[in-house]
Amino acid sequence: MTGRKKRFNTVKWLRILVNVGGWVPLLILTIKYFTNNLGFDPIQSALLRTGRYAVLFLILSLTCTPIRKILKIYVVSVLRKPLGMFAALYAGLHFAIYAIWDFQLNFKLIWQAIIEFPFIILGAITLLILAILAATSFQKIQRKMGKKWDLLQRTVYIAAVLDIIHYLLAIKGDLLSLQGNYTWPLIAASALLILFILRIPWVIRTLKNLIFLRKETRQR
Amino acid sequence: MKKQEKYNSVPVKPDEITPKHIYQNRRTFLKQMGVVGLGALLASCAPGVTSTPSTSETLSDITPSGIGSELENQLTSKEAIKGYNNYYEFTTNKERVAELAQDFVTEPWSVNVDGLVENPGTYSTEDLLSNFEQEQRIYRMRCVEAWSMVIPWVGFPLHKLLEEVKPTSEAKYVMFESALVPEQMDGANSGMFPFPYTEGLRLDEAMHDLTILATGIYDEPLAPQNGAPIRLVVPWKYGFKSIKSIIKISLVVDEPPTLWNIVAPQEYGFYANVNPNVDHPRWSQATERRIGESGRIDTLFMNGYAEEVMPLYEGLDLTENF
Numbered sequence: 001m002t003g004r005k006k007r008f009n010t011v012k013w014l015r016i017l018v019n020v021g022g023w024v025p026l027l028i029l030t031i032k033y034f035t036n037n038l039g040f041d042p043i044q045s046a047l048l049r050t051g052r053y054a055v056l057f058l059i060l061s062l063t064c065t066p067i068r069k070i071l072k073i074y075v076v077s078v079l080r081k082p083l084g085m086f087a088a089l090y091a092g093l094h095f096a097i098y099a100i101w102d103f104q105l106n107f108k109l110i111w112q113a114i115i116e117f118p119f120i121i122l123g124a125i126t127l128l129i130l131a132i133l134a135a136t137s138f139q140k141i142q143r144k145m146g147k148k149w150d151l152l153q154r155t156v157y158i159a160a161v162l163d164i165i166h167y168l169l170a171i172k173g174d175l176l177s178l179q180g181n182y183t184w185p186l187i188a189a190s191a192l193l194i195l196f197i198l199r200i201p202w203v204i205r206t207l208k209n210l211i212f213l214r215k216e217t218r219q220r
Numbered sequence: 221m222k223k224q225e226k227y228n229s230v231p232v233k234p235d236e237i238t239p240k241h242i243y244q245n246r247r248t249f250l251k252q253m254g255v256v257g258l259g260a261l262l263a264s265c266a267p268g269v270t271s272t273p274s275t276s277e278t279l280s281d282i283t284p285s286g287i288g289s290e291l292e293n294q295l296t297s298k299e300a301i302k303g304y305n306n307y308y309e310f311t312t313n314k315e316r317v318a319e320l321a322q323d324f325v326t327e328p329w330s331v332n333v334d335g336l337v338e339n340p341g342t343y344s345t346e347d348l349l350s351n352f353e354q355e356q357r358i359y360r361m362r363c364v365e366a367w368s369m370v371i372p373w374v375g376f377p378l379h380k381l382l383e384e385v386k387p388t389s390e391a392k393y394v395m396f397e398s399a400l401v402p403e404q405m406d407g408a409n410s411g412m413f414p415f416p417y418t419e420g421l422r423l424d425e426a427m428h429d430l431t432i433l434a435t436g437i438y439d440e441p442l443a444p445q446n447g448a449p450i451r452l453v454v455p456w457k458y459g460f461k462s463i464k465s466i467i468k469i470s471l472v473v474d475e476p477p478t479l480w481n482i483v484a485p486q487e488y489g490f491y492a493n494v495n496p497n498v499d500h501p502r503w504s505q506a507t508e509r510r511i512g513e514s515g516r517i518d519t520l521f522m523n524g525y526a527e528e529v530m531p532l533y534e535g536l537d538l539t540e541n542f
């Protein structure tokens with residue numbers, strides 16, 4: 001009884017943390033905008049910030065499943081959806097800033113950029129995937145779609161890979177020779193790589209054994 | 221260029237050349253530097269306007285000739301010019317350069333001019349300020365990242381220095397090198413870029429009257445983040461060609477290696493002329509964000525200096541030689 005109550009509380013607090021925390025970057029961005037604190041090129045600043053937030057939330061949403069499976073902390077699975085929603089929100093804002101604020105809805109130029117530059121195409125595909133996932137994340141739709149929904153959810157991995165490439169390509173320099181300031185996109189790429197590795201069944205099993213065998217021996 | 225095209229230069233509007241706020245408080249600095257001519261001067265109407273330093277009050281009366289009124293430019297604020305900089309030896313974060321560069325030691329300073337010249341020499345900042353008449357030039361600055369500013373430089377045409385050192389007939393290119401002082405430059409040790417920063421121009425580009433060595437901005441000497449104490453300004457080329465904090469100028473036979481071309485040759489060419497028709501592989505160069513304004517404006521061919529500089533590129537394929 002007490003265990004269940006405790007679990008309920010944890011879930012509640014985690015939910016609140018994510019659902020409030022997810023708005024904080026947007027709040028900061030808005031305050032900075034209205035107090036003229038976005039620097040000398042506010043458009044670029046807002047564009048880069050929202051892009052990075054989208055990547056951050058996407059990566060966070062992908063950490064839920066490994067944590068649940070390996071550490072057997074089941075409560076985190078309720079966070080996957082809101083984290084994914086925030087990723088979609090910031091990706092949407094990122095594009096809105098690009099299209100509305102930067103390019104003033106000049107559709108000719110925006111369309112040209114999307115079809116012409118691989119860097120932008122990758123962003124657009126990522127955004128499309130995130131938007132579809134967000135739109136189909138409601139339980140009603142989930143139930144209607146059944147198995148297909150699970151398959152659709154998997155495209156989040158594609159989105160994650162594409163957005164990291166988009167991030168790497170946003171840096172001025174040369175990716176192949178790593179000349180340029182690639183620190184943050186490489187950290188993001190490494191995080192994603194680790195998360196992928198943590199999904200290999202064999203890795204999950206080994207890690208689980210390692211962690212829980214130790215716990216058991218300690219308990220004895 | 222097969223077709224004979226007519227290019228119009230797009231100069232900065234006359235009433236912007238000497239806005240009150242400039243001439244009212246630039247006196248001290250300009251007086252010290254003995255600044256004379258002003259204006260967004262065109263090759264065809266080079267200054268020729270001189271006055272004695274003691275009559276700096278009359279600076280406001282000087283109306284540079286040959287200035288059209290097509291361009292609705294506003295000068296970029298001093299704060300933005302000094303607060304938004306690309307200077308990767310310090311950091312890749314544009315808004316942190318000023319802070320990290322504030323203790324950069326630019327005194328004493330010397331610029332070596334050598335290579336294929338008859339009179340090689342070493343010039344101190346004072347030499348450069350006193351040997352060459354300082355003038356104001358208001359230029360657009362277009363960064364390859366598609367943002368831009370309008371900057372009132374103080375400086376002198378590079379050709380005046382070159383005429384003094386006398387390039388030999390073999391000299392075909394001019395190579396420039398920036399200072400590299402790792403103890404004072406946080407970003408220089410990261411191994412991210414093959415510093416020292418080097419740049420280059422064809423000799424005829426270097427001799428062009430629009431090409432200047434700048435020593436000041438507005439009414440002040442250059443700040444470290446802007447390339448103190450002396451930097452190149454080539455207004456029709458992307459900003460990265462305008463190398464900062466120069467310690468060496470060499471006249472050479474072959475096209476010199478230039479930093480961004482070494483890093484990513486497919487993205488940054490040797491010429492790097494501002495050209496809205498030739499896109500960067502990752503973004504369009506057709507438009508730009510003018511710092512301090514919102515939205516985008518069209519990028520001008522040769523950054524608006526086509527009339528003056530196109531004779532340099534007759535017969536050259538500008539798409540191939542980007």
Ligand code: HEM
Nearest residue numbers: 044048051052054055091095098123124126127163167170
């Ligand atoms: C149609 C969709 C998109 C467009 C047009 C777009 C456009 C851009 C542009 C132009 C930049 C470079 C800004 C600059 O360097 O000045 C950028 C950077 C970036 N974008 Fe996107 N993007 C799109 C979608 C996305 C999505 C879906 C994500 C992530 C989920 C994303 C994440 C990023 C990140 C992380 C950066 C780099 C931020 C930095 O350098 O600090 N973008 N994007």
